[in-house]
Amino acid sequence: MAGLTGKTIAELRDGFRAGEFSAREIATAFNDAVAAARALNAYTVETPGDALAAADTADNARNRGDLQPLSGIPLGIKDLFATAGVDTTSGSNILKGFKPPYESTVTLNLRRAGAGMLGKLNMDEFAMGSSNETSAYGPVISPWKRSDGGNAALTPGGSSGGSAAAVAAGLAPGVTGTDTGGSIRQPAAFVGISGIKPTYGRCSRWGVVAFASSLDQAGPMTRTVRDCAIMLEAMSGFDPKDSTSLDLPVPHWEAGLSSDLRGKRVGIPREYRIDGVPEEINALWDRGIEWLRDAGAEPVEISLPHTKYALPTYYIIAPAEASSNLARYDGVRYGMREQGSGGLEGMYAATRAAGFGAEVKRRIMIGTYVLSAGFYDAYFNKAQRVRALIKQDFARAFEQCDLILTPTAPSAAFGLGEKMSDPLAMYLNDVFAVPASLAGLPAMSVPGGLDAQGLPLGLHLIGNELDEQGVLNAGLAIEERAGFTARPEKWW
Amino acid sequence: MSVDTATVRHIARLARLQMSDAEVAAMVPELNNILGWVEQLGEVDTDGVEPLTAVIEQKLRLRDDVVNDGGIRNEVLANAPDAQHGFFAVPKVIE
Numbered sequence: 001m002a003g004l005t006g007k008t009i010a011e012l013r014d015g016f017r018a019g020e021f022s023a024r025e026i027a028t029a030f031n032d033a034v035a036a037a038r039a040l041n042a043y044t045v046e047t048p049g050d051a052l053a054a055a056d057t058a059d060n061a062r063n064r065g066d067l068q069p070l071s072g073i074p075l076g077i078k079d080l081f082a083t084a085g086v087d088t089t090s091g092s093n094i095l096k097g098f099k100p101p102y103e104s105t106v107t108l109n110l111r112r113a114g115a116g117m118l119g120k121l122n123m124d125e126f127a128m129g130s131s132n133e134t135s136a137y138g139p140v141i142s143p144w145k146r147s148d149g150g151n152a153a154l155t156p157g158g159s160s161g162g163s164a165a166a167v168a169a170g171l172a173p174g175v176t177g178t179d180t181g182g183s184i185r186q187p188a189a190f191v192g193i194s195g196i197k198p199t200y201g202r203c204s205r206w207g208v209v210a211f212a213s214s215l216d217q218a219g220p221m222t223r224t225v226r227d228c229a230i231m232l233e234a235m236s237g238f239d240p241k242d243s244t245s246l247d248l249p250v251p252h253w254e255a256g257l258s259s260d261l262r263g264k265r266v267g268i269p270r271e272y273r274i275d276g277v278p279e280e281i282n283a284l285w286d287r288g289i290e291w292l293r294d295a296g297a298e299p300v301e302i303s304l305p306h307t308k309y310a311l312p313t314y315y316i317i318a319p320a321e322a323s324s325n326l327a328r329y330d331g332v333r334y335g336m337r338e339q340g341s342g343g344l345e346g347m348y349a350a351t352r353a354a355g356f357g358a359e360v361k362r363r364i365m366i367g368t369y370v371l372s373a374g375f376y377d378a379y380f381n382k383a384q385r386v387r388a389l390i391k392q393d394f395a396r397a398f399e400q401c402d403l404i405l406t407p408t409a410p411s412a413a414f415g416l417g418e419k420m421s422d423p424l425a426m427y428l429n430d431v432f433a434v435p436a437s438l439a440g441l442p443a444m445s446v447p448g449g450l451d452a453q454g455l456p457l458g459l460h461l462i463g464n465e466l467d468e469q470g471v472l473n474a475g476l477a478i479e480e481r482a483g484f485t486a487r488p489e490k491w492w
Numbered sequence: 493m494s495v496d497t498a499t500v501r502h503i504a505r506l507a508r509l510q511m512s513d514a515e516v517a518a519m520v521p522e523l524n525n526i527l528g529w530v531e532q533l534g535e536v537d538t539d540g541v542e543p544l545t546a547v548i549e550q551k552l553r554l555r556d557d558v559v560n561d562g563g564i565r566n567e568v569l570a571n572a573p574d575a576q577h578g579f580f581a582v583p584k585v586i587e
Contacts, residue, residue, distance in 0.1 A: 101567035200547050214547055243552060312530040323507060332580050337573035340510065343583045349510035361509055365519060366526055368507040369495070379530070384543030386536050391544060423522065424529055440547035465548060
């Protein structure tokens with residue numbers, strides 16, 4: 001990748017401010033890259049006019065000396081953020097054609113910070129998936145290929161698969177993602193980029209299509225840790241329209257970046273050494289520990305005893321919340337309608353049968369079952385009790401350490417079609433990501449290296465509540481030492 | 493606990509999902525697989541543990557009970573599959 005589309009957000013921002021290039025040149029370069037990369041299926045909607053209009057505003061603002069933090073930066077937006085007048089479908093047929101009359105708080109914050117929009121990014125349907133294969137638009141194809149000479153199409157991960165592919169392929173300098181149980185971090189790891197999920201409540205959920213409301217958090221995905229800090233600062237902030245929004249000032253994360261970790265203790269949870277994980281992943285984890293030690297941190301072994309129960313806990317709570325949230329798709333107010341037979345009830349059931357894909361139906365069924373009379377206590381309440389224990393594990397661990405380091409995912413990117421027939425195998429992708437989600441903690445993936453097949457692997461940092469700065473700083477320390485510069489070779 | 497076809501039909505009805513007999517039959521082992529897996533939570537001693545209700549401790553805020561929105565009927569109806577005379581239209585419910 002050469003030229004403007006190969007630059008980071010910080011480089012684009014600083015070059016634009018220094019007058020090296022105009023915002024219009026930036027927007028045009030990315031618009032062209034987006035239009036030339038349809039083979040990746042990363043964007044579901046392209047909005048070149050939006051990016052150009054924001055660029056012109058930025059160019060005029062520069063002339064007046066009136067710049068915003070993201071002036072001149074065009075971004076890709078995951079398709080589950082409501083964008084006024086632009087299709088917002090959450091990767092689902094049931095929302096095909098839905099054009100919200102309102103803008104999500106996160107995207108409004110980004111627009112107010114001066115950013116433009118390149119388009120909407122493909123994703124697993126309602127963010128339910130780890131490979132982008134549940135999307136009604138078909139899977140995103142990763143820009144990466146294995147180095148074995150084969151030509152197998154790989155997943156960019158999910159659910160923020162379009163977001164991940166767009167950054168890795170130079171189709172946006174930064175994008176929004178959302179993370180319910182790993183949907184920012186696992187795809188970031190699969191394509192060799194950085195992504196952070198902040199503390200639950202930092203980013204407003206208003207205007208974000210709901211999956212599991214007690215878990216859903218928005219966050220940025222970018223090339224570098226610095227870019228994550230820049231974007232997260234613009235996305236975050238108190239929003240009275242979200243009842244769980246944190247009423248706290250947004251820290252200056254970019255200004256606070258420092259890879260000097262002296263005095264920090266990094267927890268290494270012994271329960272994250274699990275069977276069946278390739279040796280390369282544990283070897284990278286060991287290198288990560290040494291990198292953080294080199295940055296001045298002290299590694300300490302910790303225990304998170306309920307780790308193995310995090311995934312089954314998640315697969316009760318998330319479907320339960322999803323079955324409730326997705327009750328709104330009834331063919332009346334927005335989205336598609338199937339007439340069916342049998343009056344109003346028949347219309348509901350026919351619309352939902354035609355509009356939802358297989359994985360979404362499976363989760364609605366699980367969620368409805370675990371919330372149904374007679375099972376609520378045995379499943380849902382039990383899971384919320386175990387969730388309390390998982391949260392307590394982290395609280396105790398953070399008495400002994402400041403940060404936690406683990407691998408991001410138990411494998412590198414896999415081939416499209418390899419795991420779709422086995423839901424449980426697919427769910428296991430998020431084994432390292434889900435515990436931090438259940439506890440509402442900030443967590444980030446940064447690229448650590450390539451595996452033997454030439455595919456990226458990520459390292460995962462979990463911080464205490466509200467300590468995004470600690471997570472970003474440790475991420476920066478790893479970034480500086482990993483020297484990860486690999487990019488996919490352009491084939492699209 | 494495991495589900496059978498009758499239970500799956502009942503759950504599908506609660507979830508307002510129309511399903512053919514073949515889909516119901518296919519869903520039975522899928523759900524049992526997942527339910528069998530989540531049942532490992534039974535091993536965890538949760539006696540005396542309160543179910544988690546807020547992932548980050550915070551007080552629910554109150555706001556003044558005032559109208560702060562409205563007057564946007566056309567926007568509200570703009571995405572409706574069937575809007576008539578300023579209302580959402582649905583199949584007849586009263587014979």
